[in-house]
Amino acid sequence: MKRSGLLHAELNRVIAAMGHTDTLVIADVGLPVPPGVPCIDLAVVPGTPSFATVFEAVYAEFAVESATVASEVRTKNPALVALAERLAGEGVAVNELSHDDLKRLSARAVAVVRTGETSPYANIILHAGVTF
Structure with missing residues (x-):
């Protein structure tokens, strides 16, 4: 048993198996999961767990x-704008595209992590880097 950090076994397995440039989507409760892409569904009730909680973990x-x-997000979700700015400040390249294009790009993801988030456009595609 892990002492701390991310405890969800399936999510840990997916992250550990990812390679450079693979993608993982963290999604609000409404983002459609493309056919063939595994969904790690964490949603319990609207708002739980939040996008922010899952993202940070x-x-x-x-x-x-x-x-x-x-x-x-620029006009609809200030919290995600702040997150994007934080990531950019930490050296993570942040790209923007239309929501429709984001949905299409999510079809290439290793998995979609569905949260209970209900704020608009609370979705992010994370592109794996390397640790060396």
């Missing part, structure tokens, strides 16, 4: 080279 375990968010 994953980010602490995962080597992130870059991230992709929907450009719609």
